[in-house]
Amino acid sequence: MVNEIDSVLECGSGLSTVFLEVMKRETLLSKSLTLEHSVQWWTHVKSVLAKHQLGDESIALCPLAGNWFDLNPLKPQHKGFYDLILIDSPPSRTSPEGRYPALAKLKDFIRSGTWIILDDFNREHEQNIVQSWLREYPIALIEKVSIDTGLAVMRWI
Template structure:
């Protein structure tokens, strides 16, 4: 009974039809209608054969559809696998390229860092050696102001003081005061020269004066306030030191150009040689600090090209360039009487 309850309606109808045919065949045989019974049996067998053929046809169709579905699924699976493998391969190639690039970048960075560290160590060693030589040549009467930063480095100071020692200038004009002013004053105290320093910042000028006084160098060096004023050079207006601050100066043997600072404007130091050429001695030395910077390098090039008698003394040492100035005096042609 449980099995009958689980049958579908179609299955129950088929079962009922089979039972009815069985009853009909049995009844016909019992009634003596053998021919009818055989006919019913034949029709039943024919129906069963037809049903079997139909079932086999349906199974064949289902088999074909299933095989087609399997082929389609296999094709989709194979295509998905190919795409997945291609994506994985591309990822691996990209990862490999990225790994190689990162490895090269790291190697380059390590090499650059090592090179930079080596250069820094050499530079620090040079500065320490220069500082030892500076203090070996002088015995300061008070603590020296710090060097470096905006002030001249020890290597540049050492080179500058050697120029003073060997060329023995009587008058040094410094544009921009500070640590270098004290060192220059000590050198000039030995050689018998004099220093005039200009500064556009009253605070810096006062600080330098106090340092010179602390070292007992006020008899050798003087700091003058020179606020920035407009000056016209080559058709351009520049903020530059007040020319009244140098109105009394003549025969400057050594000119140190260490100002105005870069922040005061483009080509801030270009006017120096144009304004001060007439105040230089016939034979003078010009020291141009920060000559490696673009504005200063361009100013240096223009000066050498356009100022007669101004020549560069080789390549710049440290951050400054050294130039020689020889005044060219042209004699007047004699006039016919």
């Protein structure tokens, strides 16, 4: 999987955002985009990136519109397909099924072969979301990873 990944879109920022920027600096990744809905967290992550002299142009402040990110703030350079989509937001406190719209809302970023990782798969709501996606979209569940809060690793067919 690693050799196939050149671009990453992540929903929700944090340590992974810093890691993605390090990968870009080291030319291990050509493109990333992070969607963040919280102004406070967006500001914090941008300051961490600046502290480590990493770029912050790939983290987009996209407030929630209903239960999903408002994608209107995205810039032209953010458009296009991504090899990997990491879904770790919106938080469950906004809506238990808040991550369900991800595939429908991100369809313009997905192509055949795109990897999709859903975090917090140990939660019942996330398991239900994956079951719905498997029925509704051309994806395959490749692996369930039982670390921390769990991951569902899927691939768009």
